[in-house]
Amino acid sequence: DGGITQSPKYLFRKEGQNVTLSCEQNLNHDAMYWYRQDPGQGLRLIYYSQIVNDFQKGDIAEGYSVSREKKESFPLTVTSAQKNPTAFYLCASSTQSKETQYFGPGTRLLVL
Amino acid sequence: GENVEQHPSTLSVQEGDSAVIKCTYSDSASNYFPWYKQELGKRPQLIIDIRSNVGEKKDQRIAVTLNKTAKHFSLHITETQPEDSAVYFCAIRGAGGGNKLTFGTGTQLKVEL
Numbered sequence: 001d002g003g004i005t006q007s008p009k010y011l012f013r014k015e016g017q018n019v020t021l022s023c024e025q026n027l028n029h030d031a032m033y034w035y036r037q038d039p040g041q042g043l044r045l046i047y048y049s050q051i052v053n054d055f056q057k058g059d060i061a062e063g064y065s066v067s068r069e070k071k072e073s074f075p076l077t078v079t080s081a082q083k084n085p086t087a088f089y090l091c092a093s094s095t096q097s098k099e100t101q102y103f104g105p106g107t108r109l110l111v112l
Numbered sequence: 113g114e115n116v117e118q119h120p121s122t123l124s125v126q127e128g129d130s131a132v133i134k135c136t137y138s139d140s141a142s143n144y145f146p147w148y149k150q151e152l153g154k155r156p157q158l159i160i161d162i163r164s165n166v167g168e169k170k171d172q173r174i175a176v177t178l179n180k181t182a183k184h185f186s187l188h189i190t191e192t193q194p195e196d197s198a199v200y201f202c203a204i205r206g207a208g209g210g211n212k213l214t215f216g217t218g219t220q221l222k223v224e225l
């Protein structure tokens with residue numbers, strides 16, 4: 001999991017602003033995932049992508065958008081439509097043939 | 113969608129004692145059951161996993177048991193140490209498309225000296 005990086009570590013968002021969280025992996029993994037973590041609620045899936053140029057909504061996709069133009073990168077945009085964005089955001093990746101997901105260090109998003 | 117319940121939400125044990133965390137799920141077609149450990153402010157780390165064709169798996173002080181009939185699986189930590197203190201999450205992978213995991217709500221384990 002050392003091959004997955006997320007930036008920034010902390011991010012501040014103003015009202016009405018879109019912000020983008022970065023996730024990069026050098027593990028040659030095909031699949032990538034975005035999770036949101038709130039206290040007492042575990043991890044919830046926002047979006048996932050099994051292959052370049054393809055992605056699917058998870059359980060809580062509203063107010064978020066993603067792209068997968070490169071195998072190594074899966075950025076997440078938190079749009080102004082997401083009314084409660086304060087959370088810890090975790091990116092993960094896995095190969096197609098194995099189920100194990102490896103997590104990045106996370107980005108903590110705070111609203112000003 | 114898939115649903116998984118995790119209990120207890122907090123668990124306090126004395127050093128050297130055993131700890132058991134249990135998860136129940138609703139989708140009988142679930143086929144992969146990982147456990148993650150997350151220390152404060154850090155990323156979740158996989159500690160053990162089990163697939164639906166196996167009933168038990170051990171790795172040193174950690175074991176996972178799976179009861180497919182009852183639809184529950186448990187994490188067992190023996191001879192607990194202070195460094196075992198963390199939040200533990202179970203997860204399941206349903207039979208639907210993709211490698212989607214559904215996570216439990218976590219158990220805060222505290223190992224006291």
